[in-house]
Amino acid sequence: MKVCIINFKLQCPSCFSSQYRFSQLDITSKNPHGAKCIFCKSIMQVSAKRLTAA
Numbered sequence: 001m002k003v004c005i006i007n008f009k010l011q012c013p014s015c016f017s018s019q020y021r022f023s024q025l026d027i028t029s030k031n032p033h034g035a036k037c038i039f040c041k042s043i044m045q046v047s048a049k050r051l052t053a054a
């Protein structure tokens with residue numbers, strides 16, 4: 001299984017895109033999800049707004 005379904009949303013901090021791709025080579029302590037923006041190659045940031053919606 002290489003497909004990983006994630007419940008939270010990722011967003012690029014540079015161009016605010018939500019388009020990203022995963023790579024195991026990109027997994028670091030700063031980027032535990034291994035997700036990078038497909039446009040500017042920035043490390044995706046977790047948009048955690050939905051997690052606290054109650």
Ligand SMILES: [Zn+2]
Pocket residue numbers: 012013014015016017037038039040041042
């Ligand atoms: Zn970007």
